[in-house]
Amino acid sequence: MARIGLLGGCFNPVHNAHLRLALEVQEQLGLDSIECIPSAVPPHKPGQGMLDFDRRVEFLEAATASLPQVSVNTLEANRPGPSYTIDTLCRLRETRPDDSFWFILGACDLLMVPLWKRGLEIVNYANLAVANRVDDTLDGVIRFMGRTWPEAQRDGASTWRFLDGHQLDFVEIPRLDISSSQVRERWISQRSVYGLVPECIDSLLEQYEHEVATVWKA
Numbered sequence: 001m002a003r004i005g006l007l008g009g010c011f012n013p014v015h016n017a018h019l020r021l022a023l024e025v026q027e028q029l030g031l032d033s034i035e036c037i038p039s040a041v042p043p044h045k046p047g048q049g050m051l052d053f054d055r056r057v058e059f060l061e062a063a064t065a066s067l068p069q070v071s072v073n074t075l076e077a078n079r080p081g082p083s084y085t086i087d088t089l090c091r092l093r094e095t096r097p098d099d100s101f102w103f104i105l106g107a108c109d110l111l112m113v114p115l116w117k118r119g120l121e122i123v124n125y126a127n128l129a130v131a132n133r134v135d136d137t138l139d140g141v142i143r144f145m146g147r148t149w150p151e152a153q154r155d156g157a158s159t160w161r162f163l164d165g166h167q168l169d170f171v172e173i174p175r176l177d178i179s180s181s182q183v184r185e186r187w188i189s190q191r192s193v194y195g196l197v198p199e200c201i202d203s204l205l206e207q208y209e210h211e212v213a214t215v216w217k218a
């Protein structure tokens with residue numbers, strides 16, 4: 001039985017904080033590997049300004065090529081309609097019943113889970129690994145858990161256990177003030193994105209300059 005982390009996101013484009021997030025969660029929770037799951041049709045973000053799914057996958061594959069423990073899983077491309085997380089987790093449970101999964105997300109995204117499609121049910125299908133972004137704190141997660149899943153029992157400082165055996169782990173990671181929006185804004189303004197994205201992404205942005213500019217300036 002493998003312990004797998006699932007990092008869902010738009011990756012428009014992948015940046016260094018995504019990679020740090022994947023590696024921190026893998027190491028701190030002792031997971032076997034991490035699968036990045038690019039959102040095919042993001043349920044919550046407009047299609048405008050979003051690079052094509054295949055291009056975002058190409059960038060992710062390049063960015064993770066030197067990380068043997070991180071791979072790209074394109075299962076959301078195989079479903080029509082919005083790429084809801086509950087559907088992704090149900091599918092993984094069905095197809096890989098022997099694996100256990102941690103769905104990874106930044107704490108700011110955890111706060112939005114109650115608004116997702118059947119959001120409160122995601123903990124019936126996977127564990128959650130929640131990491132701080134720049135302004136997030138463990139206290140914020142404690143308050144969220146108390147009002148959202150009061151039935152979950154706190155076990156130690158940063159783990160909550162649900163009645164069915166799933167758990168939520170809060171993982172402290174280095175605070176990197178990087179976002180895809182920031183990368184897009186800088187790139188469009190012809191400013192450097194060096195240090196914010198892997199060097200291969202810098203080169204790919206140059207290679208696909210016309211396409212990227214058309215999409216991101218839309």
Ligand SMILES: Nc1ncnc2c1ncn2[C@@H]1O[C@H](COP(=O)(O)OP(=O)(O)OP(=O)(O)O)[C@@H](O)[C@H]1O
Nearest residue numbers: 008009010011017105106109133176178179180181
């Ligand atoms: N700097 C960061 N630190 C910790 N987690 C992050 C960071 N950036 C993104 N994440 C997390 O990675 C996942 C995928 O994020 P996503 O691909 O939407 O990137 P983003 O930088 O938030 O994009 P955008 O700026 O376009 O909204 C989310 O759970 C998000 O919270």
Ligand SMILES: O=C(O)c1ccc[n+]([C@@H]2O[C@H](COP(=O)([O-])O)[C@@H](O)[C@H]2O)c1
Nearest residue numbers: 008009010039043044084085086116117
């Ligand atoms: O299922 C939903 O309703 C839902 C709504 C918003 C976001 N998500 C998922 O949350 C993950 C992070 O989203 P984002 O906005 O940071 O790209 C990504 O895997 C999205 O598909 C899922």
